[in-house]
Amino acid sequence: MIPYGTLFFFYVTAIVLLPALILGILEKPIKLYGLFASVLIIGLLFSSSKTQLACLILFYLGELFLVKTYLMIRQKYPQRWILRLYIVFSLLPLALAKWGNIFTERHLGFLGVSYLTFKVIQMLLEISDGLIKEVKVLDFTYFLLFFPTLSSGPIDRSRRFLDNARDVMPRAEYLDQVALGLKKVFMGAGYKFILGSAINTYWLGKIPEGHSFLHTLNYMYSYSLYLFFDFAGYSLMAIGISYFLGIKTPENFDKPFLSRDIKDFWNRWHMTLSFWFRDYIYTRFVMASIKKKRFKGRFTASYLGYLLTMTTMGIWHGTEFQYILYGFYHGALIVGTDFFQRKSGLYKKYKNHKAWIIGSTFVTVNLICFGFLIFSGYLFK
Amino acid sequence: MEEKILEILEAISGTDEVRNDRDLNLFEAGLLDSLGVIELLVGIEEQLGIKIEPTEVDRKEIDTTNKILSYIAKR
């Protein structure tokens, strides 16, 4: 079964959500049932590949072990190097999934491995910060294996997720959530299966072979739109289904093509991913740099932080050249934008004028689409 | 303590608007951004000895001067 790919998935999901709906209406906690439903759906998702299922189970056990032991060790030994070691260990499955083919024929990854890894690292970092003081096995399991967002996010945060899971909403509020969730599922389906697939079939798929300037331009715009409708559609459906289980999974997209500048774009595109990188890489790097006074200039740490963060984001997509370049491209754009906005008198004077906003939105959307053109690999074929 | 926080905010944003309009949304006005938040947290830690982890606060909890002041006061 392919998640969000076949009618069968939606039918089974609808059936599995029915008991949750009843629990919600009766104002009973949904958490335990949600966990059961997740395990059931995962069983179906992985029923066609035993290797993937085995990888997932090993991943789950290994990461649970890491989180539990780190929680114990952290009390006595707050040293940073221990945290770093743990993060390296937690990244091992992802590394095996991406580069395991070097030493084995088998594909060692499984659906969702990179998204689940984010969740674990978030927990390790917040244990280190003292924000997470205990982790129950059931809580960890539910957070990690929550089926609506298993395959491609949105990436939730454990404390927020578990607050939702513990909460029992009043009936009226729950029903409002369900109605909203339903709307999101239908909207998401419209984005992905109607708009996204129409763009793919009738526009993107109809571009002739050969890289003329016009073809490339055509590809750039159609691919960008396709990517948006496909992924935003998926995200909406995942969020909508979460609502049935009482979980308000965070939004992932907010009209990204209307961004005024690149920094604004990353507050609107794949938000849960970019916020994750902002909070756990950029912020940490810059904060440590300022405290340790690593750099002289006030903005040096910030600029290096942007480049580091965005390039890591690129590599996370894959180690192919196009992804690394994509990350670096966005890092450089953010640095450039930041620099321009701090220095330019013109910007400070006109930034709230309508013409300026329209102009910068136009420039931004083209920069974004060019980024996706790099990302698509079309230029390197 | 309030004065110190206001000084830190002034230094970060480079304007006294933060002092005069205490309900102004600092992110929307462009007075605070990712770097600004970090500088704010580092400043508070270094000058007031209050350690706040960046993931501890949500942007919505500190998007005006007044909210920042009351957030710190609660600590």
Place this chain on the structure above:
Amino acid sequence: MKRFIPLLLSLVVVYFVLSGVDKAFTSKVESRYYPAFGDELNDRKNQGMALQEAALKRGDSIPIYGSSELSGTQKPYHPVTFFASWDDGIQVNLVGRGYCQSLIHLINFGALGDSLQGKKIVVIISPQWFSKYGLTADNFKMNFSEQQYLAFMNNTQISPEMKAAVAKRVQLLNQGGSPEVNYLSALYSRGTGPAKGLRLLLNPYFQFEEYLLSLKDKVKSSEILSARNPSPRQGKYSKEKTNWDQERKIAQSLGQAATTNNSFSIENGYYDKYIKDNLAAYKGKMKNDSYLESPEYGDLELLLKLCKELEMKPLFVSVPVNGWWYDYCGFPRNDREQYYAKIRQMISSYGFELADFSGHEYDQYFLQDVMHLGWKGWVDIDEAIVSYFN
């Protein structure tokens, strides 16, 4: 409840749109269908239902279910050529291609269900189906139709035992195929307990999926039909005038002229292409082969049982092999004889009619090559068809 009204309204709209499309395309397929479409060997026809149903609605349509012998439609005595006239009272409709064997045909029959009730049809059985391992998964998946399978499983006329037996076979052969089909097979192959409950739970999905596939089938079928530009043709057959002995003589001379470069009565082109260069290698190559042990027997048994359940009136055709060639390859003659006898026995035990041509192993020009029906073979089958249908 107010907040769910838009959803209910949109469901109602979807329902009306779908049934509108359904009605429109059902009548489109029926009105665009023309008799000579039966000549075509077409995947949409084989794996869909609308085109077969449109043919069955005609009183003069005779479906012929078979495998690779159906191709070669340009031959003078192939039924589509011989019965080509649109007003001779017989319109054959070919369904099948290579590796369409008992299991594929029986799923198709069960899917068509009512449309086949009381109908006379022809099923051509080839000895080569009955090899030791039967259908391979790849050959099965090539011809398998999810739409027909769903329709088969959703057909309430078919007994649960039949469904369980078919589900087991499909489960075995559909490895690596559609996961939904595999779930369905798993649920039907176990008759009792939780499987029954799950089946009930998933039944609406399988019904709806069948409906969607049938809509797609109707749309595609109608596109195919509207792309054709049929013009009436003339065939040799005439109810009053056809003299079968005369036709056999012509077939004999046609065959003679076409098989001049070998001593096996194999058509020259086929001989040059597949045999000439490897002649020595073929000698004795099949001496360990047998058509007596094969999963295909179980499938044929199911097919016969299903024809009974659906009250169909099939005419089975038992095709021989090329005796000289099989002897050259060392395939035991005794084994072949037992195979023919087994087919005879199975079909008569169900009381169905059999056009048995197993005695024509050494009948020159009956086959056109080592196994496919040829000049005289088709004349005999044409004659059998006429006598069966009148």
